[in-house]
Amino acid sequence: MAAKSKVPDSFDVFIKGLWKENPVFVMLLGMCPVLAVSNSVMNAIAMGLATTFVLVCSSTLVSLLRSFIPKQVRIATYIVIIATFVTIVDYAIQAISLDLYKALGAFISLIVVNCIILGRAEAFASKNTVSKSVLDAVGMGLGFAFALLCLGVVREVLGSGSLLGFQVLPDRFQPWAIMILPPGGFIVLGSWLLLFAWFAEHKQRKNAEGEAARA
Amino acid sequence: MSTAENVQAPVPQVSSFKMIYTLGGVAMVSGFLLVLVFQATEGRIAANKKAAIERAVFQVVPGAEQRRSFQIVDGDVALLPEGEAATGTVFYGGYDASGALLGVALPASSQGYADIVKVLYGYDPNTETVIGMTVLESKETPGLGDKIAKDPRFQENFAALDVKLNEVGDGLANAVVTVKNGAKEHPWEIDGIAGATISSKTVGRAMNASASELLPIIRKNLDVLKAEQ
Amino acid sequence: MPDESLSFIFLNACIINNFVLSMFLGICPFLGVSGKFETASRMGLAVIFVMLVSSSCAYGINHLLVQYDLEFLRLICYIAVIASSVQLVEMFIKKFSPALFRALGIFLPLITTNCAILGLALFQTAKEYSFLQCLVYAVGAGCGFTLALVIMSGLREKLELADVPSVVRGAALTLLLAGILSMAFMGFAGLGGS
Numbered sequence: 265m266a267a268k269s270k271v272p273d274s275f276d277v278f279i280k281g282l283w284k285e286n287p288v289f290v291m292l293l294g295m296c297p298v299l300a301v302s303n304s305v306m307n308a309i310a311m312g313l314a315t316t317f318v319l320v321c322s323s324t325l326v327s328l329l330r331s332f333i334p335k336q337v338r339i340a341t342y343i344v345i346i347a348t349f350v351t352i353v354d355y356a357i358q359a360i361s362l363d364l365y366k367a368l369g370a371f372i373s374l375i376v377v378n379c380i381i382l383g384r385a386e387a388f389a390s391k392n393t394v395s396k397s398v399l400d401a402v403g404m405g406l407g408f409a410f411a412l413l414c415l416g417v418v419r420e421v422l423g424s425g426s427l428l429g430f431q432v433l434p435d436r437f438q439p440w441a442i443m444i445l446p447p448g449g450f451i452v453l454g455s456w457l458l459l460f461a462w463f464a465e466h467k468q469r470k471n472a473e474g475e476a477a478r479a
Numbered sequence: 480m481s482t483a484e485n486v487q488a489p490v491p492q493v494s495s496f497k498m499i500y501t502l503g504g505v506a507m508v509s510g511f512l513l514v515l516v517f518q519a520t521e522g523r524i525a526a527n528k529k530a531a532i533e534r535a536v537f538q539v540v541p542g543a544e545q546r547r548s549f550q551i552v553d554g555d556v557a558l559l560p561e562g563e564a565a566t567g568t569v570f571y572g573g574y575d576a577s578g579a580l581l582g583v584a585l586p587a588s589s590q591g592y593a594d595i596v597k598v599l600y601g602y603d604p605n606t607e608t609v610i611g612m613t614v615l616e617s618k619e620t621p622g623l624g625d626k627i628a629k630d631p632r633f634q635e636n637f638a639a640l641d642v643k644l645n646e647v648g649d650g651l652a653n654a655v656v657t658v659k660n661g662a663k664e665h666p667w668e669i670d671g672i673a674g675a676t677i678s679s680k681t682v683g684r685a686m687n688a689s690a691s692e693l694l695p696i697i698r699k700n701l702d703v704l705k706a707e708q
Numbered sequence: 709m710p711d712e713s714l715s716f717i718f719l720n721a722c723i724i725n726n727f728v729l730s731m732f733l734g735i736c737p738f739l740g741v742s743g744k745f746e747t748a749s750r751m752g753l754a755v756i757f758v759m760l761v762s763s764s765c766a767y768g769i770n771h772l773l774v775q776y777d778l779e780f781l782r783l784i785c786y787i788a789v790i791a792s793s794v795q796l797v798e799m800f801i802k803k804f805s806p807a808l809f810r811a812l813g814i815f816l817p818l819i820t821t822n823c824a825i826l827g828l829a830l831f832q833t834a835k836e837y838s839f840l841q842c843l844v845y846a847v848g849a850g851c852g853f854t855l856a857l858v859i860m861s862g863l864r865e866k867l868e869l870a871d872v873p874s875v876v877r878g879a880a881l882t883l884l885l886a887g888i889l890s891m892a893f894m895g896f897a898g899l900g901g902s
Contacts, residue, residue: 292739292879296823300732329505337498341505343791347784348509352516355780359523362531366616370830373783377823379736423621441622446730447890454883461875509784517780590712592898594725620897677898 274399281403287380288411289460294380297371298411299449305428307367308416312409314357314372318349319381319408320401323389327397330390342385343376350376380404418452419443525562536571539601539611540582543573549704551693556700570693572704573601580705582610583697587689591681594618596627598685600637602694604701608666609640609686617678624678633672633679641666642690644698650691657683714844717837721848724899727824728856729890734824738857739882741815748861750808751815752854754797756847758819759828761793763846766829767839786829794819824853859889 287293294315301311322345326333333341354372358365365372375381384404389397420426423443425433433439442448536546548559552567559565571584583604588597596619601611614628627633645652653667657680660673669686671679697704712720727733734755741751769785798816802809809816819825828849832842863885872881 293736295735295739296732299735333501333505334498337502340791341502343787344502344505344509344784347787348512351513351780351783354783355516355520355524359520359527362524362527370827370834373830374733374823374826376783376787377826439622441620442891444621445890445894446732447887447894449732450883450887450890454880454887457878457880457883458876461878461880465875510781513780513784590716 274396277396278399278403281400281405281407282410283407285404286407286411287383287404288408289457291380291383293383294378294408295453297374297378298408298415299446299453301368301371302412302415302419302449302452303423303444304367304420305413305416306364308412309409310357310364311368311371312405312412314353314368315375315378315380315408316402316405318346318353318375319384319405320398321349322346322381323384323397323401324394326385326389327392327394333390338390339382339386342382342390346381346385347376380408414456415449415452419448423448529561532571535599535613535615536573536584536601538613539584539599540573541601541611542575543581544576545574545578546584547572547574547704551696554696556696556703558703568693570697578707580604580701583704585689585693585697586615587685589681589685589688591617592619592624592677596678596681596685598682600686600689602642602690602697604698604704606639607641607643609637609642609690612637612682612686614682619675619678624675626672626675627678627682630672633670636663636669639666640669640686642694643667644694648698649695651687651694655683655687655690712841714841717841717844718848718851719899721845722852722855723893723896726852726856726893727827727849728853729886729893731827733827734822734853737815737818737822738860738886739879742857742860742882743864745858745861745865746811747815748857749854750811752850752857754801754816755819755822755824755853756850757797757801758790758794758825759846759850759853760843761797762790762825762829763832763842764839765789765793766832767837767842770833782833786826790825790829824849856889860885863889 281287285291288295288298297311297315301307322342325345326342329341350373353375357368357372384401388400392400417427420428420443421432422440425431425437425439440448443452532548533546537543548561548565548569548571549556550559550565550567550569551557559569568586570586572580573582573584575581581603582601584599584601586597586599588595590596595616596614597616598612598614600609600613602608603610612634617625617628619625619627640655641653642655643652644650651667653665655667655669657669657671658664659676660671662668663670669679669683671683721727725731728735728738737751737755741747766786766789769789770782773779773782773785794817798809801816828846832845835845837845860882864882867881876884
């Protein structure tokens with residue numbers, strides 16, 4: 265399917281979701297699940313996969329049907345499509361592991377109002393070919409999963425001393441329970457954003473100094 | 480998708496009929512997909528739920544190898560066949576390999592520190608004691624309140640917790656109550672966890688409420704529970 | 709049907725398990741709209757409205773779905789109900805208070821993707837509340853949302869006048885503040901219990 269598109273173009277579409285236009289860190293979308301489900305790496309990975317699945321499937325379908333959907337009912341149609349895939353994921357997770365389902369709670373169903381999915385359907389999938397839409401969706405989904413992992417790793421290691429259930433910190437380490445609780449989510453996400461902003465500023469300053477030196 | 484169809488998109492006049500049939504068509508396909516997935520996963524999900532219940536029942540009724548579900552409707556106990564929806568409070572009987580009743584697993588719940596705490600506890604009708612307890616659902620503080628599920632010393636409370644009925648048989652002779660850590664004197668008291676008072680009290684409260692309400696009914700209907708299948 | 713008292717349900721939804729600060733629902737509008745007190749309070753009011761309407765409709769729909777054994781359609785029906793209630797509330801406000809409508813502006817349609825509304829519908833279904841309990845839960849949740857938004861807007865307005873380092877400005881600051889607020893709200897846990 266991607267044979268006709270230029271390689272650099274498609275790659276661009278894919279890679280931007282991971283970093284430059286990362287849905288969580290740059291576009292500040294889909295924060296609710298990132299904060300809620302990132303208290304353990306297992307939950308974070310599961311949520312990332314579930315969201316990516318819904319994102320890819322709905323973007324594909326929206327892109328396939330984009331010429332048939334009249335403008336006036338497009339949002340309603342997108343929502344029906346997204347809700348269908350979310351329900352499918354909901355039942356799939358229940359069938360795979362009831363424990364995981366209980367851990368993720370209502371946030372599986374809440375994927376349907378994740379602004380990332382509706383946003384990509386509206387902004388990209390409805391205006392591009394299926395292959396590009398799939399790449400975009402996968403990129404965005406992975407970017408979202410990356411954000412989930414950033415938070416998940418920090419919160420689980422500091423909050424339980426473990427990673428994916430395996431003890432990684434010595435027994436002497438008194439876990440910072442606050443990390444698993446709601447405030448931890450806010451503080452860790454805020455800290456990551458702070459870190460990225462600091463890096464960006466640092467880079468900007470170095471570029472400015474470099475230019476000033478050359479001038 | 481062909482570009483010829485794309486040319487139609489800028490045309491502003493879209494008939495209501497097209498809107499309805501597009502939305503309707505998508506809705507129908509989605510409904511069809513959902514029914515498919517639902518039926519495909521139904522069996523697996525029911526099996527998962529059954530396994531989870533059995534794990535909990537066998538944990539609180541030590542030695543049980545079989546489990547039967549019952550429900551309390553109108554103050555009477557009735558067998559609840561597999562897969563049927565319950566209309567009353569559901570509880571479980573734990574039986575050994577030969578089908579003899581070892582104990583009954585009953586649900587209890589109460590508002591905890593963060594949210595409702597749900598537990599399942601085992602009751603031995605011969606000794607009239609609680610023989611085990613497991614936490615089904617809890618959102619208590621990790622590291623503090625959630626010790627009610629893991630702390631071995633707290634669990635020891637439930638190896639032989641006295642829940643004898645009073646003379647009339649309509650309530651507990653001595654209310655189950657959680658006391659401060661180390662202050663347990665009577666077999667119907669629960670030794671609380673130091674530093675997790677509220678969560679420990681929640682378990683005591685839940686068990687007291689459940690036992691006072693359910694045990695009289697259970698004792699009256701022991702023959703239904705022991706009946707041959 | 710749980711036997712929680714109505715006042716407890718209200719307190720629970722409003723401050724003990726605040727929808728924004730404890731349950732992580734409605735974060736997008738929380739970050740976006742909490743800059744000024746005006747916008748925060750108006751969004752909060754709109755959300756209370758919509759929550760009441762969606763909560764009652766969701767209760768009715770769930771009743772129907774359970775009766776006809778169609779529970780797998782729950783999510784689609786809920787989201788349809790929410791989108792419609794937002795439309796309804798929008799039309800209602802436009803007719804009866806054009807001033808309020810103009811003040812709310814873009815916020816009203818944005819509520820459709822507010823996870824707090826869908827979250828409310830899903831939670832009340834999971835808790836199996838009666839109709840009256842659902843309504844109280846909805847009002848409590850809306851008030852809690854408004855409370856969080858208004859407190860944050862007050863903080864942010866004050867911080868506009870402070871010397872905040874550039875790296876932390878914007879979403880990072882709001883999130884860190886929210887973390888501290890969330891910690892403060894944890895102090896309400898255990899309220900209403902015995």
